[in-house]
Amino acid sequence: EAQVTQNPRYLITVTGKKLTVTCSQNMNHEYMSWYRQDPGLGLRQIYYSMNVEVTDKGDVPEGYKVSRKEKRNFPLILESPSPNQTSLYFCASRSPAGGPSGANVLTFGAGSRLTVL
């Protein structure tokens, strides 16, 4: 089954304790991205990666890091989490333009709910 897998699904942590949210896709997509969802703000892009070793900032990159060492994995790293990073996080990968589902269609993981105390 084509899917994007995120872990952990739920996490409660404390301010300053480094954490990593993993993301893996099995569709051989070159493009991957991280979003956070907050009430009234929708989904905001944190970082994206066009391919292995190629990453760029989205609209809300502050406090986050990413890496793309392999095509299938795109972990999100919070080096020193703060309470304002409490949110619901989604990883997504994208079909190439003109793929079977249409251009630019994102496939999302189930989400990771993070609480920073």
Added chain:
Amino acid sequence: DQQVKQNSPSLSVQEGRISILNCDYTNSMFDYFLWYKKYPAEGPTFLISISSIKDKNEDGRFTVFLNKSAKHLSLHIVPSQPGDSAVYFCAASALRGFKTIFGAGTRLFVKA
């Protein structure tokens, strides 16, 4: 600066009637628009899309209309079913761009 706006946080519709969800955008560089549907505890899933070269795209009960001059698109669901109750996100991108911008979402309630 919200480039994609969904001004209705929620919408309630009777089963069998039409649901109309609206979305406005500000950036003329967007040329591809998508709607995603999200159930609780799940990730958003792709519903339907439209290219800026079209003004309408239909897929079963779902139709998306695009008015480029008004920078407005809408999603019509006919007939609405209780299983359509979810949050709907409007999204916009450049066809070969690397960013997809989402609206804040509209929560649809379809009453049986």
